[in-house]
């Protein structure tokens with residue numbers, strides 16, 4: 720039981736396809752006590768049964784991270800119901816649809832500000848607000864994607880937000896290390912979730928990743944969850960500021976692998992129309 724005695728809060732469960740759900744499952748299986756948050760009333764109905772599944776019916780709180788008052792209210796509720804906590808999972812991102820396809824240079828300032836606020840600044844604000852509750856052996860985890868490190872078609876505005884989130888992870892890791900707080904990010908391969916549905920040509924991303932990742936497969940929320948559990952537990956007690964790829968190895972590829980046909984002619988190993 721790697722998480723026995725650990726208490727924490729997971730922000731970002733929308734349904735049982737969410738990456739945050741995979742992380743909750745892995746942490747609960749290792750004995751963690753978990754509080755959950757939901758974005759709005761329609762998601763509350765989805766999150767409540769999930770919290771119940773993990774024995775946390777009494778620890779479900781509203782938290783729209785674009786509303787600072789809701790982050791303060793979350794801290795007050797957690798303090799009352801859990802006291803000290805040992806981990807925070809930030810599995811939240813949002814960009815207006817106009818920023819997730821089309822010409823990059825058309826991105827509006829309004830869309831840019833929203834994406835940065837919800838997907839990046841929220842990690843700083845949630846951490847600052849909840850810091851008084853964090854133990855001096857605690858761990859914060861956020862979720863990023865390869866489109867924050869390299870160009871990925873259509874990822875556009877979210878790519879810029881993820882680049883900022885990854886640097887935020889590193890600066891926070893340095894700042895909070897002296898307080899016994901570790902900060903890491905998992906860069907997950909593409910997974911079909913609610914958030915992913917907003918990205919243009921997402922199905923093509925899935926196909927491409929599966930065809931070209933060294934492991935020739937897409938990753939699951941259980942696999943991301945298990946790696947997340949490692950980063951939240953004492954198993955990773957000397958790991959901070961890391962961008963940890965859980966993507967079947969996709970990020971190591973410089974170009975697609977090639978194969979040869981019977982005549983020795985080089986062919987690209989993937990038929991995109993399959």
Ligand SMILES: NC(=O)c1ccc[n+]([C@@H]2O[C@H](COP(=O)([O-])OP(=O)(O)OC[C@H]3O[C@@H](n4cnc5c(N)ncnc54)[C@H](O)[C@@H]3O)[C@@H](O)[C@H]2O)c1
Nearest residue numbers: 731732733737738758783784811812862909910912913914
């Ligand atoms: N699915 C993928 O392919 C993939 C890959 C790498 C990284 N990620 C990242 O993983 C994280 C989780 O996404 P997911 O794919 O599990 O999708 P998801 O839709 O299940 O989760 C996204 C969550 O963000 C929450 N959210 C959005 N705006 C919010 C706000 N203002 N306040 C509070 N919560 C808000 C939603 O309610 C939802 O729970 C995101 O940061 C995403 O960018 C996803």
